[in-house]
Amino acid sequence: MLRDAFLSALVALGLFGAMIGLKTDVGATALTLTPRPLAVAVAVGLVFVGRLALLAWKKARPPHATGPGALARRMARIGHFVAPLLLAFAVALPLFAGRYWLDMGILVLTYVMLGWGLNIVVGLAGLLDLGYVAFYAVGAYAYALLSTQLGLGFWTCLPLAGILAAFWGMLLGFPVLRLRGDYLAIVTLAFGEIIRVVLLNWVSLTGGPNGISGIPRPTLFGLTFTAGGGEGSFADFFGIEPSVSHRVIFLYYVILGLALLTNWVSLRLRRLPLGRAWEALREDEVACRSLGINVTVTKLTAFAIGAAFGGFAGAFFATRQAFVSPESFTFIESAVVLAIVVLGGLGSQLGVALAALVMIGGSEVFRDLAEYRMLIFGAALVVMMVVRPRGLVSGRAPSVALGSRKRIAAEMVTEGRG
């Protein structure tokens, strides 16, 4: 135990020796190096003590005190209550929450939707996609361009954005049909970057780094949500005082509806042969082939449907912000969505929602902590991987069952294998 802790401290010394131990300052003529041995000592000491405490805790904790099945059953029971409660809370939020909380709700729900969309690709079909943000970008730019150039409305563009994103999903799918795991991850990562770089450099179409502004806001059956009220506005039609908050509430319900649609579709798909084929594909591709499943079509539909939901979310993002630029679609967005899916537990709908709430909501709440936010985020990820390596809500219920459904214990679900 001591030896292990000592080795960890040694690694920490190697890492922090240069990162923390040497500080560059602007001197009179050139940069000067200031050594900071005390800071390094503190960091290394923290690692040593932390590792020792972790090992001691692991030793003290009896292995599976309640048994693996008990934990999964308890989680499942809690899940039965948590999901409807969360939904009721989400529906009722605009009744009592202010502008700030509604905006945050919209943000969280956008990520919930992205998480559920990516869950189809990563959680169900087992295809590790690091470039999911590309489809988000395609959806956002599709709406931005169609509305500003052709004057199409949000509700016309929403399905178009989804279809376009699905098309790009298939385009990505073709070259990666034969790839798995790490190789697939690299290609999808590159794909995400390609889309962003094209958006950045195709100035004549996308405006390049300046982005596209003045994107129209959505309407409710033709009723607009302008702050000043006036003819044909929501406030005018219902004869109420015009208010900016109407639009925020409307946007909130739009994204709530879209997210619930994503959830409903993925739950439905899981019960269909196609969804089962996705799950089987995640388990064993060769076995799928031997059963007469068309692996090509199965993979492409997973990419396309996952991408379509990314596209919907993108169109929503564009209309909410009224402005899009390539800056919103960097790799970190893909990483955050993937982290939500992995933290939530691959394939778990409730887990993804909770993870989005914790990660997006949490990082908003901790905004005041500025640069320490990422530190907390990183530490939370490490703790998660130690305590619940298979995600918040791990384990899966069979999509079809004879008689009573039986949950499959978390311990039996493989850890984060793309």
Added chain:
Amino acid sequence: MTALLSLRGVTAFYGAIQALKGVDLDVNEGEIVTLIGANGAGKSTLMMTICGNPRARDGQILYDGADISALPTHLIMRRAIAQSPEGRRIFPRMSVYENLLMGAHGRSAAEAEETMEQVFALFPRMKERATQRGGTLSGGEQQMLAIGRALMSRPRLLLLDEPSLGLAPLVVRQIFSAIRDLNRSTGLTVLLVEQNAFQALRLAHRGYVLVNGAITMAGTGPDLLARPEIRAAYLEGGH
């Protein structure tokens, strides 16, 4: 009797390595035919080539009178051919019930239910374990599941790749007797690839011996069992 499956001069390659060097083989309707051979002789390759992965480079694979050697795998598998692949390859995180349903991919729910009852009748253990996760089954049960899953598509021809792999002798006997019952009661045609030559030849009507990607001997089960060269190469020293 007419041949349900016949291979004529089939060759197959892995890159530059020739794995099959012109294989001729017939499987008649209602027969159990076994293919025996040492490690690396090309037994599994032959099985996979019938399924179109890898594809046969030369020669013909005739199934029910039509050449299937150019068809994509999933279309071959929809022509009432089913395979229980080497190493079983069940879906470990899916329940037994879901595993079986995967075998009935592309068929109606009612048909699937009906076939599943037949599979449960053949392997009652599968019914007991229906809600259990595939990966928690014992080796023998996993093999039963793999065969059951293959049967879910109601095949005319069942390809079995090493069903005895890593199983206790008693379990092997159970599985082989299930295959025999199936063949007798439904007339299912079976092509069985085995290293366990003794058991396989006792079960099969006819057998082929594959050495280095080519057929070197063929004959009825008892006939091959009696040959001294077979005894020396595949049967002596335990099985």
